[in-house]
Amino acid sequence: MLGSTKPCTIRAQLKPQPLFSPTPAQRAVPSTLAALLVLVSPPCQAAEPVGLHLETSGSEGRLLPCAPKTSCVSSANFLSPSQYLAPWSFDPKTPAAAKRQLLDELVGARGGRVVAEDEGRSYVALMVPYKLGAGKTDVDLLEFKFTDVAVAFRSEAGVNIPPPPFCYTPGCISGPPNRARMEVLRDALGWSSQETDEDKKWVQILLHN
Template sequence: GALYAERTCERYGIQKDGRLAGCLPSENCVSSSAIKSPAQFDAPWLFSPATRDADRAFEELVKAAQASPDLKIAETDPARRYLRATAPSQISNYKATDVDDVEVLISAEKGLVFHRSASRESVFFFPPQNIYSVPLGDNGSNRGRLEALRKALGWESTNPRPEDEADLPSSYQALKFG
């Protein structure tokens, strides 16, 4: 039988620098703060073209998260315009019983929406040697979940990528090294 190893990592919340966390190479994760890891980076969004009001945009975000069948809101901080929700993990060829953390932070000053979706549990085919070990892929579920939320809100990405535009699967994400 195959040998699997699991590693659990709970990293969420607004960091000391006021941003959301980036992604470790050993995480199934997508973040607008993962600027050092192109395969895990997703550009910040622009909130609602209909309004430039960050508080109203946050209200729209909460409603969209409540309407999403996969998301369960874990915490909201309207003063900081921060939302964290959880969603079921999807790890390829492995029955995951864990959750992913989905975070969104709206910056009124920058007019941008920062976001992150990360699996708490990473599964490795062999025991991981170090933090640079690459986990089994999530079949693009973290990226897809964020993309579905962005589209439901009608918000735009600041840097649409060709593979996002074509809606191609990003399951090869874990195999890319940047």
């Protein structure tokens, strides 16, 4: 079922009281140790609300498209080519094996964490950090919806960055920085895009008065 991470809890064990009456100096020692324990204990990770984009009105569910002019790309943005990327094929892997490979890459190799999962709809969402440059970092909310042979996805950055005005390589599509990050992820997994030749023909056109 959909949900976010649970808050952690701290448990303490009570020790039996001593049979003698301690002096004030002796009573101060446990208090000092308790204060040190509070100082060195790692903070709990509180549960945080995460805005998800899975339409659940149908039995299968589907990913929602990105809002215009956002640092977001999705396989559902058919009418916005700069924010569209075709679903990925993971053939010949099974969906279960493909999901394990994806989680190994995003959680194990990139330090991400799962924030929601719906096994009945083959859906999983993760928060994955990435570098913004100059020592700054941000996180992408990555959402995936698996079928028998492919996976649809949605990637939205926490920081909205305008797309570059043009492409640096012939035939590329200008779009949000998420495009490049998702293409790098696809290549790292060894998967392929389910795109047709028509998908590759669109390029950004700048009109001047």
